[in-house]
Amino acid sequence: xxxxxxxxxxxxxxxxxxxxxxxxxxxxxxxxxxxxxxxxxxxxxxxxxxxxxxxxxxxxxxxxxxxxxxxxxxxxxxxxxxxxxxxxxxxxxxxxxxxxxxxxxxxxxxxxxxxxxxxxxxxxxxxxxxxxxxxxxxxxxxxxxxxxxxxxxxxxxxxxxxxxxxxxxxxxxxxxxxxxxxxxxxxxxxxxxxxxxxxxxxxxxxxxxxxxxxxxxxxxxxxxxxxxxxxxxxxxxxxxxxxxxxxxxxxxxxxxxxx
Numbered sequence: 001x002x003x004x005x006x007x008x009x010x011x012x013x014x015x016x017x018x019x020x021x022x023x024x025x026x027x028x029x030x031x032x033x034x035x036x037x038x039x040x041x042x043x044x045x046x047x048x049x050x051x052x053x054x055x056x057x058x059x060x061x062x063x064x065x066x067x068x069x070x071x072x073x074x075x076x077x078x079x080x081x082x083x084x085x086x087x088x089x090x091x092x093x094x095x096x097x098x099x100x101x102x103x104x105x106x107x108x109x110x111x112x113x114x115x116x117x118x119x120x121x122x123x124x125x126x127x128x129x130x131x132x133x134x135x136x137x138x139x140x141x142x143x144x145x146x147x148x149x150x151x152x153x154x155x156x157x158x159x160x161x162x163x164x165x166x167x168x169x170x171x172x173x174x175x176x177x178x179x180x181x182x183x184x185x186x187x188x189x190x191x192x193x194x195x196x197x198x199x200x201x202x203x204x205x206x207x208x209x210x211x212x213x214x215x216x217x218x219x220x221x222x223x224x225x226x227x228x229x230x231x232x233x234x235x236x237x238x239x240x241x242x243x244x245x246x247x248x249x250x251x252x253x254x255x256x257x258x259x
Contacts, residue, residue, distance in 0.1 A: 025050045025088050030243045032096040039063035039076075044243040045236050054085040054097070060236045068109075071119045071205060075110040079234040080212075099211040107207075107214050108229040113138050116226070117145075119201075141221050142167055143177075161185050168226065170216040174203035175228065 026049040034042060040063075047058040063076040082103035091097055117136040134147035145164040150157060163183040169176055180198060182189040189197075205228075207214040218229040 026241050027243060028088070028091065029085075029097065030245070032091075033061060033063075034245055036096055037063060037066040037068060037076075038247075039067075039245070040065035040247045042066070042245045043236075045240055046243075047237050047240040049241060050085065050088060052088060054087040054100070056080070056083040056085065058237050058240075059083065060234065062236070069205065069209065071111065072115040073109045073111050074115065076107070077109075077234045078105065078107040078214075079236075080105045102211075102213055105212045105214045106230040106232045106234040107216070108227070108234060110225060110227050112226070113224045116143060138221050138224050138226060142179075143221070168204060168219055168221060168228075170219060170228070171203070173208040173212065173214055173216070174206035175216060175219075176203045177201070 026044075026046050029050060030042075030044040033039075033044065042061070042063045044062075045060040046056065050056050058079070058081055060079040061077070064074070066073050066076045068076070080102055082101075083099060084101040085099055086094060086097040113136045116138070117134060130150055132148050132150065134145070137144045143164070143166055147162050149160040149162055151160055161184070163186075164180070166177040166180040169178040177198060180194065182194045182197065207216070215230060216228050217231050218227070220227040
């Protein structure tokens with residue numbers, strides 16, 4: 001009888017240790033997302049913790065004010081199905097786990113004029129001392145950007161007005177600037193100069209950099225807000241494990257919460 005009780009106790013301890021280890025793997029994976037995108041708030045749902053082989057049956061991520069390749073996304077929602085990522089025992093060898101396989105992925109992202117303004121300024125317009133009075137507007141399915149460039153020549157200083165007008169279009173896993181019109185001092189820029197400038201920021205956003213089979217087909221632009229989404233909307237899962245994080249001056253570890 002004592003042997004049976006001891007065996008049952010040891011078995012329960014092993015199961016508890018295994019569950020704690022699995023929860024730790026989910027928490028470590030969530031931390032990679034937090035480090036990569038530094039969101040203001042985030043929730044990470046897992047149907048079950050990653051296996052030792054890196055298998056994830058179903059996951060859902062929701063972020064507020066996340067950084068995606070230098071672009072602030074006000075709202076980001078993503079889910080994935082039947083994913084295989086870098087095995088947990090190799091995570092320390094890499095900057096972040098990499099996606100090896102994934103059956104499907106869906107997403108929705110929302111950003112604003114202010115987000116586009118900051119992105120274009122950092123990637124195209126240069127330093128503050130060179131550019132000023134940059135403004136971005138969204139309406140009638142187009143983006144309109146205006147900025148003034150301070151050209152510091154050897155014999156004089158010139159202020160140059162630049163105007164950009166374009167649409168956002170989805171091509172596979174990426175978003176591109178299309179139907180671009182670029183003017184300098186109210187005159188259209190030559191095609192060669194325009195292509196050189198655009199090459200620095202094209203594609204506008206590309207999810208293939210994350211090895212995700214995500215096809216952004218819905219683009220709604222107007223009233224200062226842009227919504228980009230896949231045909232099928234992402235949805236949170238029922239049950240499983242939930243991790244939450246709210247950014248504070250002193251950050252703490254993300255804690256799992258059983259749903």
